[in-house]
Amino acid sequence: MSEGARPPRVLLHAFSTFKLGGPQARFVQLANELGPGYRHLIVAMDNCFDAGERLHPAVQWEPMRLDVVKGGALANRGAFRALLQRLKPDLLLSYNWGAIEWAAANLPRVVPHVHVEDGFGPEEANRQLPRRVWMRRVLLGWNGVSVVVASRNLERMATGVWKLPSRRVTFIPNGVDIPPTARPFSAVAGRPVSIGTVAGLRPEKNIARLIRAFADVRARRAARLIVVGDGPQRAELQALAQQLGVAADVEFTGYLKDPSARLVDFDLFALSSDTEQLPIALLEAMALGMPVVATRVGDVGDILSDVSPDNLCEPQDGPFAATLSRALEQQSQWPAWARAGREKVQVSYAKALMITRWKQVFDGQLHRSSAASKPLDP
Template sequence: MKAPLLLHVFPGFAVGGAQVRFAMLANRMGPRWRHAIVSLNGRMECAERLAADVSWERVPFAAEGSLPQRLQRTRALLRTVRPDLLLTSNWGSIEWAMANAAPGGVPHIHMEDGFGPDEARGQKARRVWTRRLVLRRAETVLPSATLLEASRHLWRLPEARTHLIPNGLDLARFAPGGQGGDGLPVIGTVAALRAEKNIGRLLRACALLAGEGLGFRLLIVGEGEERAGLEALAGELGLAGRTRFAGHMPDPAAAYREMDVFALSSDTEQMPFSVMEAMASGLPVASTSVGDVRRMLPPEQERFLAPCDDVALAGALRPLLCDAALRRELGAANRLVAERDLDQDRMFSAHASLIERLLMSRAALAA
């Protein structure tokens, strides 16, 4: 018998938190499931993270046309592919939840990882109502307590169908090492270069620190539509000589070992993989206080969380640049919390258990 077929729908399959989590889970489960992947914007960079024994195929989909036309094509594709389970990711794939919402649809897991720049300061009423209506029959998975609260109290989804599954990672890959060299301290970040990540805020904060005469280098790992503008901004701020845009890295573990301080400058996050990876790498974190970041970090880190403001982020970074012993102390505390809370095995087990339960229920109905 063929392994069950899981159809995954992503707004795009570039490297991001949801995509990386899927690749990790698919690699762990190997041939246990087959995977079909729809990337609505056509990007597929995260496919290079899939192991050789993962059975997967790309399913093309034309995302243009009116909403009724797109829903009709979606239903037709579901009938053609005939997946055993549909897995959708974030608001960008919500139309697939709409198409599948009628009785008799495919068993469905919807995963929400956070919000884009258009909802960084509050959710749109239309999207709240849409989620409330079309996700009632789905199983909804959230990685953060902040999102879990939204799903139950704002979207009003059934409590029995909402699941908190925190992200996890391979702690061994991100083991500490390499920090504290003899050169200038390195501030680093790992992020898709999109508006909501607000790397411009990090650049402006670093310009303030450079203006005070502080020595450091800046490492920005990631790719995206904002790269050209950010490179230009670094030049305008006088940071070009100390800033390296490393671009996309399939495995960023080595990049964290080049850093002395990790910085997160986002306007909106939930449980960001980059903060988890920095913690596992034994790095201190200076971050905007968004999503579950405060819950993720140990109490010692609280004074290095800042409002979404350039000056405030510079204030969080300043003492970390000036005190190597403090960096080591906070990095060790972050690593201990990562070992306690962020092991990937619990994440794998929870996701696999939910998927297998739905597959078994479908098989029982079909018998």
């Protein structure tokens, strides 16, 4: 380090897992863009650090394996608190409910803390669990923790249900790369139409809904389905495709280091989730210039309301199958939907906007001025 150079800020990131998912993919983007000015200590409650392979060599990061006690929401508080007292990072960042024990470990406060909420698992898809509401209210509210949320829906939840003060809650939307040009459209007449999705194969993503809708489509026309991602439901979903007689036309790619690279193989992107907030894969597809069909969950309705509102539906099997089929019959509209979607992402969800705001977070400046708590200008 040259004389007078600032030592890197030490950030301790607490995840439930460091397998590749939405929060982990965003962290990788940020760490790669912001470079060696930060030293990242990564803890994962399951001691899995697979997402680290996507970090650039210049990124200073260290996976920290812990002896995690399972079974109690506060079982690890003492050990985690001792670690915070020993390491004294410049900032603790905890991600979602799966890392809430770190908020408990930092009460009373040992180090500055930002808690990040990206969404919920299937157990909270339809309603908030009272015990978790109370714990968030106590652990985040009573300790004055700054909270970053990835959607307007979560912002409303944090202030209205968890009763956190609005001045401590900041909305920072996910952002994605905008390719310099939209991909050219290729006619699908005379070849199978390619429907695709990018998702963890978990219950809340409801890929089964997509496979059932695809089976309806496949009964009437040549089509293929590409499912990019892996997860605990993979074998079950492959069995469902076999049972419905479409296994030969459904590709399960498994885990990919760069899942977005397969987007170019899709004609249409489909999101079938029961719960989402601000899905990165959906934004990436729109940035590329691709029509999308999606369930109305989280902020997805706001995103598509002035892009292709008829391609939204409630998260139910019947409406989703009907919406997908209707979109496939309206291919003359695809270029218009694609242009509107790409423009939406350019204005509101570009990666450069996200990085500017997250640099404030990493630098500990999130709530040092009133301006820092204002939402991003479009």
